[in-house]
Amino acid sequence: MPILNVQDLRMYYSTLKGDVKAVDGVDLEVEKGEAIGLVGESGCGKTTFALSILRLLPYNGHFVSGKILFNGDDMLTVDDKTFNKEYRWKRLSYVFQGAMNAMNPVFRVGDQIAEAMLLHEDVEKEEAMDRVRGLFSLVGIDPDRVTNYPHEFSGGMKQRAMIAMALACNPEFIIADEPTTALDVIVQAQTLQVINDLRAKLGLTMMLITHDLSVVAQTCTTCAIMYAGRIVEYADIDTVFSEPKHPYTKALIGAFPSIKEAKRELVSIKGTPPNLLDPPTGCRFNPRCPYAMDICSKEVPKFIGLGGRHYAACHLLTGGDA
Amino acid sequence: MRKMEGQEVELSVVDLQKWFPVRKSFVSTLTSKKTKYVKAVDGVSFDIAKGEIFALAGESGCGKTTTGKTLLRLLEPTGGHIYFQGQDITGIGKREMKDLRRRMQIVYQDPYESLNPRMTVHDIIAEPISIHSLADTTAEVDELIYRSLKDVELVPPEEFIGRFPHELSGGQRQRVAIARTMVMNPEFIVADEPISMLDVSIRAGLLKIMLKSGEAKGVTYLFITHDLAYARHICDRGAIMYLGKIVEMSDMDGLVNNPLHPYTVALMAAVPVPDPQIEKAKAIISGEVPTPIDPPSGCRFHPRCPKATDLCNREEPKLKEHGEGHFVACHHI
Ligand SMILES: Nc1ncnc2c1ncn2[C@@H]1O[C@H](COP(=O)(O)OP(=O)(O)O)[C@@H](O)[C@H]1O
Ligand SMILES: Nc1ncnc2c1ncn2[C@@H]1O[C@H](COP(=O)(O)OP(=O)(O)O)[C@@H](O)[C@H]1O
Numbered sequence: 001m002p003i004l005n006v007q008d009l010r011m012y013y014s015t016l017k018g019d020v021k022a023v024d025g026v027d028l029e030v031e032k033g034e035a036i037g038l039v040g041e042s043g044c045g046k047t048t049f050a051l052s053i054l055r056l057l058p059y060n061g062h063f064v065s066g067k068i069l070f071n072g073d074d075m076l077t078v079d080d081k082t083f084n085k086e087y088r089w090k091r092l093s094y095v096f097q098g099a100m101n102a103m104n105p106v107f108r109v110g111d112q113i114a115e116a117m118l119l120h121e122d123v124e125k126e127e128a129m130d131r132v133r134g135l136f137s138l139v140g141i142d143p144d145r146v147t148n149y150p151h152e153f154s155g156g157m158k159q160r161a162m163i164a165m166a167l168a169c170n171p172e173f174i175i176a177d178e179p180t181t182a183l184d185v186i187v188q189a190q191t192l193q194v195i196n197d198l199r200a201k202l203g204l205t206m207m208l209i210t211h212d213l214s215v216v217a218q219t220c221t222t223c224a225i226m227y228a229g230r231i232v233e234y235a236d237i238d239t240v241f242s243e244p245k246h247p248y249t250k251a252l253i254g255a256f257p258s259i260k261e262a263k264r265e266l267v268s269i270k271g272t273p274p275n276l277l278d279p280p281t282g283c284r285f286n287p288r289c290p291y292a293m294d295i296c297s298k299e300v301p302k303f304i305g306l307g308g309r310h311y312a313a314c315h316l317l318t319g320g321d322a
Numbered sequence: 323m324r325k326m327e328g329q330e331v332e333l334s335v336v337d338l339q340k341w342f343p344v345r346k347s348f349v350s351t352l353t354s355k356k357t358k359y360v361k362a363v364d365g366v367s368f369d370i371a372k373g374e375i376f377a378l379a380g381e382s383g384c385g386k387t388t389t390g391k392t393l394l395r396l397l398e399p400t401g402g403h404i405y406f407q408g409q410d411i412t413g414i415g416k417r418e419m420k421d422l423r424r425r426m427q428i429v430y431q432d433p434y435e436s437l438n439p440r441m442t443v444h445d446i447i448a449e450p451i452s453i454h455s456l457a458d459t460t461a462e463v464d465e466l467i468y469r470s471l472k473d474v475e476l477v478p479p480e481e482f483i484g485r486f487p488h489e490l491s492g493g494q495r496q497r498v499a500i501a502r503t504m505v506m507n508p509e510f511i512v513a514d515e516p517i518s519m520l521d522v523s524i525r526a527g528l529l530k531i532m533l534k535s536g537e538a539k540g541v542t543y544l545f546i547t548h549d550l551a552y553a554r555h556i557c558d559r560g561a562i563m564y565l566g567k568i569v570e571m572s573d574m575d576g577l578v579n580n581p582l583h584p585y586t587v588a589l590m591a592a593v594p595v596p597d598p599q600i601e602k603a604k605a606i607i608s609g610e611v612p613t614p615i616d617p618p619s620g621c622r623f624h625p626r627c628p629k630a631t632d633l634c635n636r637e638e639p640k641l642k643e644h645g646e647g648h649f650v651a652c653h654h655i
């Protein structure tokens with residue numbers, strides 16, 4: 001049984017101009033122990049997807065339809081109180097996008113992390129602090145620094161502390177939203193190493209959200225490519241890079257420079273990502289797709305299996321038949 | 323004029339320094355402690371040949387932007403010299419600078435900051451045309467504006483001309499910024515992380531627009547970036563900075579495939595590759611870049627360097643040539 005199973009999820013934001021269809025029909029399965037990369041350009045709905053699962057959507061975000069199963073349990077039938085107490089942070093945890101700059105400057109870093117434990121578990125402060133020290137060494141921070149304030153931490157240390165905080169209540173599943181985007185390349189490599197080690201040591205299941213294909217290529221076991229509120233392709237990591245089937249996946253890989261290849265002309269994708277207030281009809285990529293056919297602007301392509309765990313949503317794969 | 327491998331030198335920077343005084347607290351003013359400085363750029367030298375695209379790379383805070391702004395004299399250098407087409411522009415006056423302001427341009431990272439939010443696209447591009455008297459009649463001005471919008475592929479121009487910056491996407495704003503720059507026919511452009519705020523799918527298109535229109539006219543570029551993968555595909559040569567100093571300089575192949583300075587080696591090893599089959603990026607050094615106030619003695623990288631010895635602590639290594647056109651500042655090469 002997958003640890004997370006999301007079926008046809010739709011989450012919209014109400015605005016004065018209408019609904020922003022930020023997540024609009026997402027299917028996704030995550031197996032235990034996997035590290036799945038959720039990749040897409042900014043504004044495609046990655047954060048919204050994560051916030052929906054954690055029930056942390058802002059006030060104007062609303063659930064439209066779909067199912068979220070966690071270890072087979074239907075999350076949408078669990079009331080908020082139970083979800084807050086039993087699930088969020090305890091079983092599913094989250095490293096916010098930009099979290100490293102969101103620490104409260106007036107409290108010691110260690111206290112902020114211990115607080116999460118005290119809220120969810122029946123532990124004494126002393127024991128909680130001991131556990132925080134343990135978490136610090138796990139993420140590679142000197143345990144003596146639990147008494148430091150956030151400003152005494154470098155950027156990389158803050159990000160590790162946020163990871164430690166997400167781990168505070170021993171969750172099974174952790175979603176990290178752009179955990180290295182604000183970091184310089186060497187600190188990014190250090191942080192990704194910490195994440196990889198943790199996964200191995202703790203047997204964590206994880207979802208890494210990023211716009212950076214190279215980060216996913218180097219840390220994840222599977223990959224979902226998201227475009228304009230939908231997943232367009234899903235496969236194990238090697239397949240996504242060696243046999244991409246969706247034109248968007250192919251184009252994104254083509255647009256992404258690698259330092260290891262010979263100098264080449266970089267190719268961009270024509271046009272820009274759509275506004276999700278009024279996304280294109282049919283396949284949302286059709287206005288930018290070099291292979292678009294008549295049907296592409298008329299019908300939403302189905303997410304079809306291509307063998308193994310490889311899925312893509314493109315009319316080309318069904319010969320243009322609906 | 324100096325020559326580089328038989329090429330004309332467009333820009334030559336010699337021992338450039340830019341220090342910013344650290345704001346003193348009230349108490350330290352009273353106790354009259356010596357003023358401290360952020361040594362943002364501290365003795366940087368390089369030449370760029372005419373028509374070349376030169377990368378200035380390194381982690382944030384290493385002094386890339388300060389170097390770019392100082393060599394355009396948008397900041398006054400603390401020390402050193404800047405030669406543009408053979409002329410020392412370090413001390414020249416306002417009147418002479420006005421013409422240089424047209425010939426030497428900068429494209430910023432955030433186009434939103436560099437475009438006046440209260441001006442239409444038309445006026446944004448018309449402004450430099452009028453300042454530098456690049457056209458005589460309104461018809462000529464409009465023609466120039468239309469042509470420059472077409473050059474950056476904002477077509478049809480009529481659709482964009484009346485818009486304000488907030489009515490444009492990030493990519494479109496950056497195109498307007500480039501149109502405004504290009505309309506002045508600059509000879510040298512500092513491009514300061516021009517794509518880092520844009521979506522991956524549109525970055526290459528923007529680079530092409532910025533670089534291709536210049537290529538035909540022999541424009542020279544200083545491309546400032548923290549993203550080595552882009553530098554690898556766009557630039558001819560480049561320099562790596564660490565704490566206000568250049569540690570290595572070479573053609574891009576040399577930097578990427580044969581890095582010699584331990585810092586460059588660590589930097590290259592840490593760049594993730596969009597290919598799961600390739601060996602993972604590694605952090606081969608620990609810690610983070612220290613502050614440029616009171617930087618480490620000797621080689622500024624020595625406290626983090628796996629090869630560091632006593633010498634590195636004592637003496638600052640000079641940038642020396644190791645192999646043709648490949649310069650490294652390290653005692654242990
Ligand atoms: N609170 C909100 N109200 C209205 N629109 C929103 C809100 N938050 C995000 N959006 C919009 O929803 C879309 C998806 O956003 P997000 O999930 O943050 O994307 P990503 O994380 O992939 O960058 C974007 O178009 C964004 O502008
Ligand atoms: N106006 C300024 N006053 C004081 N310090 C500055 C100023 N501008 C930049 N700095 C400092 O100089 C160093 C180099 O900055 P910068 O040139 O912006 O680096 P980069 O562009 O490589 O990120 C940093 O430590 C930065 O904080």
Ligand SMILES: [Mg+2]
Binds near residue numbers: 097177
């Ligand atoms: Mg996001």
Ligand SMILES: [Mg+2]
Binds near residue numbers: 386387388
């Ligand atoms: Mg900068």
